[in-house]
Amino acid sequence: xxxxxxxxxxxxxxxxxxxxxxxxxxxxxGVSDSRTPAVFLRPVLRDLSExxxxxxxxxxxxxxxxxxxxxxxxxxxxxxTLDGTCTRILVLFAxxxxxxxxxxxxxxxxxxxxxxxxxxxxxx
Amino acid sequence: MxxxxxxxxxxxxxxxxxxxxxxxxxxxxxxxxxxNAAIMTSSELVENAVKYGESVPAxxxxxxxxxxxxxxxxxxxxxGSTNAPGVxxxxxxxxxxxxxxxxxxxxxxxxxxxxxQADESGKLGIxxxxxxxxxDLQLDYTNDVVxxxxxxxxxx
Numbered sequence: 001x002x003x004x005x006x007x008x009x010x011x012x013x014x015x016x017x018x019x020x021x022x023x024x025x026x027x028x029x030g031v032s033d034s035r036t037p038a039v040f041l042r043p044v045l046r047d048l049s050e051x052x053x054x055x056x057x058x059x060x061x062x063x064x065x066x067x068x069x070x071x072x073x074x075x076x077x078x079x080x081t082l083d084g085t086c087t088r089i090l091v092l093f094a095x096x097x098x099x100x101x102x103x104x105x106x107x108x109x110x111x112x113x114x115x116x117x118x119x120x121x122x123x124x
Numbered sequence: 125m126x127x128x129x130x131x132x133x134x135x136x137x138x139x140x141x142x143x144x145x146x147x148x149x150x151x152x153x154x155x156x157x158x159x160n161a162a163i164m165t166s167s168e169l170v171e172n173a174v175k176y177g178e179s180v181p182a183x184x185x186x187x188x189x190x191x192x193x194x195x196x197x198x199x200x201x202x203x204g205s206t207n208a209p210g211v212x213x214x215x216x217x218x219x220x221x222x223x224x225x226x227x228x229x230x231x232x233x234x235x236x237x238x239x240x241q242a243d244e245s246g247k248l249g250i251x252x253x254x255x256x257x258x259x260d261l262q263l264d265y266t267n268d269v270v271x272x273x274x275x276x277x278x279x280x
Contacts, residue, residue, distance in 0.1 A: 031141075033140060033141060033144075033167070034137075035137050035171075035174075035175070066144070066163075066164075066167075068167060068168065068171060068249070069168060069246070069248040069249040069252045070171075070246055070248075070249075072235070072238070072248055072252075073238040073242070073244065073246075073248070076235060076238065076239055077238070077239065077242040080239055080242075096156075096160075097156065097157045097160060098160045098161075098164065098256065101255070101256045104228075105228075105231065105232060105235060108232055108235075109232075109235060109236070109239065112239075
């Protein structure tokens with residue numbers, strides 16, 4: 001399968017995704033601070049979950065500069081959905097201090113998920 | 125370092141981003157960890173004020189105040205609300221955070237609820253302020269005016 005690419009964008013948040021036969025990436029960039037982020041995110045992430053089925057997927061948050069707490073629910077439920085349909089999930093956070101907190105939490109949650117590993121990316 | 129910022133504004137969503145920028149600028153000389161914690165806390169509190177606040181005689185607009193001294197960082201957001209049950213729910217969460225020995229456990233418990241009930245969202249910001257931001261919270265509700273104050277030691 002040739003590499004397929006998709007981009008979703010709303011008010012400062014960009015989600016870039018790609019998929020080959022066996023591997024996929026979903027990279028979040030910018031800022032997610034809308035009043036109801038789930039309205040944009042839920043259909044996008046549902047679509048991406050379908051596109052990533054059966055792949056080894058890297059979900060990369062290292063370029064996410066800020067997110068409000070309303071973003072957290074769609075985000076963690078996206079990882080949970082991928083965990084049920086993909087062969088392996090790697091969730092990457094940056095080593096900045098605010099992302100470290102989310103890394104800790106995602107690691108705690110990942111103990112209940114079968115295929116998900118959470119790690120920090122080396123500084124770019 | 126010392127800093128002071130006071131703003132009054134209409135409860136409109138674009139003001140949330142504006143507050144983050146202004147707090148970031150006011151705390152430029154602070155360590156990154158403290159600045160990020162203050163930006164996140166300001167943003168979450170102002171989001172609440174914009175979402176749930178309303179104009180009342182004693183608080184026609186939202187008021188935001190940031191004060192930094194050598195030993196205290198304080199963020200206060202004031203808004204009107206006639207929704208007493210809604211404020212009581214907020215008060216309950218603030219009290220829960222205030223009394224919590226393990227703020228991370230409180231935050232994680234809410235995350236686990238959100239994982240089970242995927243269609244739910246919200247009610248996470250108060251716990252995030254305590255866990256990620258390291259702030260304590262206090263709430264006062266008098267004459268339909270909600271005043272939420274977040275405080276922490278800037279050197280912690």
